[in-house]
């Protein structure tokens with residue numbers, strides 16, 4: 223009798239359990255959405271007079287549903303009344319695709335005290351960056367194998383406020399070991415990165431042309447890029463003299479002379495002999511070589527232009543600090559400005575802008591490379607000993623805009639350099655443009671609002687004092703940032719939970 227009753231009750235109990243489970247899942251996903259976003263809606267519209275789309279700037283509305291862009295309506299099409307549900311009206315503010323920074327060092331795990339995923343991605347979100355691709359060095363251990371990539375992915379878990387992809391390292395140790403390299407690529411790095419000069423990090427040694435050739439031939443199979451820090455040390459006599467103590471190490475010009483443009487030129491000359499193999503029918507067809515942080519806008523740039531016109535698969539980025547600053551302005555002892563390759567003179571800066579505007583430079587990236595204030599040696603001011611790297615992540619949009627205005631740059635160009643081209647380069651088909659079906663990765667910003675980066679300004683970087691931009695006046699204030707539809711940042715406030723996701727190549 224009892225067992226008959228049990229058999230009757232059991233299905234009912236199972237039904238009850240599945241109901242409870244269903245409601246639990248529903249509620250927990252609701253709860254997590256609430257924590258991931260400062261906007262309590264999964265479906266809503268964003269309206270503005272200036273929405274930057276690949277077809278131009280429009281006045282209208284973007285419909286967001288389930289983290290994606292569901293529709294885009296132009297005001298002039300007169301379908302304004304079709305908008306049902308929650309509407310966020312941004313008025314005259316610019317609605318642009320979120321920035322994709324393909325070159326940042328967040329130093330996690332292992333050197334999280336330099337930056338780390340939480341502060342780095344909070345700064346990114348506050349700066350309108352919705353995706354970044356983290357470099358394989360400055361974290362410890364360097365990301366040069368499947369195992370070390372796993373450490374990075376684990377370190378990122380629930381600690382990132384924007385989406386993050388990862389570059390793997392190409393180093394002498396793995397360059398001739400295809401199973402390590404393929405293990406790294408199969409584990410999801412978006413491409414590889416190598417140095418042609420000492421990287422400043424002991425467990426990330428430099429590569430030579432034969433390592434790079436090997437790397438390219440493997441990358442060809444995966445159709446992913448190789449990013450190269452293109453400087454080769456030229457041991458001229460004057461270079462040795464500069465380090466012997468007879469020149470003032472606090473003077474920026476001393477540092478500048480230790481890394482002349484000929485270093486970049488020599489590296490790029492070697493690289494463009496290798497990129498010939500990326501042409502149709504070549505041994506590395508399918509691979510792409512990408513030169514990071516170009517500073518020299520003379521011979522180095524000419525070599526890149528020539529390679530491009532011969533059909534080599536080669537791209538190049540430059541960074542806001544090369545566009546914003548020139549050597550003449552850098553004060554003695556102000557090591558915040560030390561980076562490699564160095565910031566060169568005003569004439570070089572002007573030519574760099576020209577190259578960007580004429581389309582010879584493909585994209586922009588931050589090369590955010592912070593460290594501890596004591597390693598930046600701000601008290602000492604020794605340019606030859608201080609850490610080389612500019613800290614900029616939160617400011618790249620207003621910096622590009624502020625310094626580019628005098629060259630008449632447009633909102634469409636900003637979106638091209640900071641979103642559309644970086645997305646394509648990093649293989650992110652659903653990112654980089656406000657287009658139907660794409661991720662709703664969006665920045666809202668006000669080009670005409672000016673602000674001063676003083677001590678009262680909310681900076682989310684771990685060490686604001688080492689940033690070369692502190693103390694400058696900028697225009698273009700970021701007011702809100704959406705990552706896959708989640709409002710992750712709004713007016714000085716971040717979403718409570720870190721809901722960025724690691725991006726792994728398949």
Ligand SMILES: NC(=O)N[C@H]1NC(=O)NC1=O
Pocket residue numbers: 327359360421422423451560561562563591610611612
């Ligand atoms: N290791 C590292 O981040 N190096 C970067 N810093 C810099 O100024 N240039 C670089 O390549």
Ligand SMILES: [Zn+2]
Pocket residue numbers: 451514515562
């Ligand atoms: Zn570099």
Ligand SMILES: [Zn+2]
Pocket residue numbers: 325327357589590591
């Ligand atoms: Zn870098």
